[in-house]
Amino acid sequence: MDRLLNVMTIFSALLIGVVLASVRRAHIRVEYSVSWLVAALVLLVLSRWPPALAWIADVLGVTQTGPAAAPLVLMMVTGTLFLMVLYRLSLRISSLKDSNIALAQRVAILEYHLESLDEKAKAATRE
C-alpha cells in the first residue's frame, strides 16, 4: 500500500516537473498547463494524505475499509481526473479545428478576391 502511494507521489511530482519544464520552454501554453498541474497536485496531496483517501472511500461507499480502500480510490480519482483533462482538451481541439477551418476558408476567399482585383487592374492597364 505504502509502495503504491510512494509511486503515485513520484509520478505526480514528475508530472508537475515535466509540465512546468514544458511551460518554461513554451512547449505548452500556460492555460493548457493548468489542467495537468491541478490533476497532478490533487494526486500528490492524496498520495501523501491517506485520511483524505479514506474519507473519499467513505463518501463513495467503497465497501473495503481502512488502508485496503486506498488503492481503489486512488485509481478512481486518477482515472476521473485524467478523463476530465482529456475532455477539456477535446473541447479545445474541436474549437481550434473550427477556427482553423474558418480561417483557411477566409484566406482562400481573400486570395480569390485579390486575384480578381489583380486581373481587373491588369485589364484596365491594357485598355
Place this chain on the structure above:
Amino acid sequence: MKLLILIPAYNEQGAVGGVIGEVRAAMPGAPVLVVDDCSTDATITVARDAGARVLPLPHHLGLGGCVQAGYRLAFELGYDYVIRVDGDGQHDPRDIPKILDALERQGCEMVIGSRFADGSGRHTGFLRAAGIVFFRAVLHPILGRPVRDPTSGFVGVNRRALEVFSRSFPLEYPEIEALVVLQRRRFRFAEVPCRMRPRRAGRSTITAVRSLYYMVHVLLGVFVNVLKFEGRRK
C-alpha cells in the same frame, strides 16, 4: 438569375479538365469555380487552363470544408443558385439543366441529382449501395419522407440554403448530414433522375476499410444534427 457551378477537387488533375469542359459545353456562360482542397498534383493548373476560376485552400480541409468554402464565396458574391459537380467525372454535366430547372420551378431549397430517381442506380458499388439502403431507412423518419439517393454529391442549392450552408455545413462526408441540417430549418428538397458514371481518374475517398468508419461517423452526425437545432418539422 446568377448560377455558379461548384467543383470541389482534391488531386483530380486527370479528370477535372474534362469535367470543366463538359460543364462549359452544357452551361455556356455559367461561371465555373473549382475549390482546390490543397491538391499535391496539377489540379489548379489544369482547372485554370480549362477556363475555371480557382479557390485554392491553404491546407487540406476535407470534402465538407472544401464545399463550404465554395458556398461561402458564392454567398458573398451574391449567387442565387449553386450546383455542385464532383471533379472526378462521376456526374454528367448534361444533367445540370434538370437540377437548375427543378430549383427554379419547384422553389425547393435543395435539389439532389439522384441515380435512383428513375430506378436505375447504375455505377453503384456494393458498399455504397449498402450504405444508401441503410441511410434511406435512417433518414426516412427524420425527414418525414423518403430520399432515394442521400449520398449523392450532385446537388443544387438556392440562396436560402446557401446562406445556411455558408454558416453551418458538415465537414466530413457532408451529403447526408446536409439533408438533416436543411430539414431542421424546414427547408424542402427534391430529387431528379441523373446519370452517374464511373470516376475517370483518382480514387474514391470512401474505401472498403473506411466504409465502417463512414457509417458510424455519418450516423452520429445525423443524430447530433437532429438534437442540435430547434424547430422540428411537425
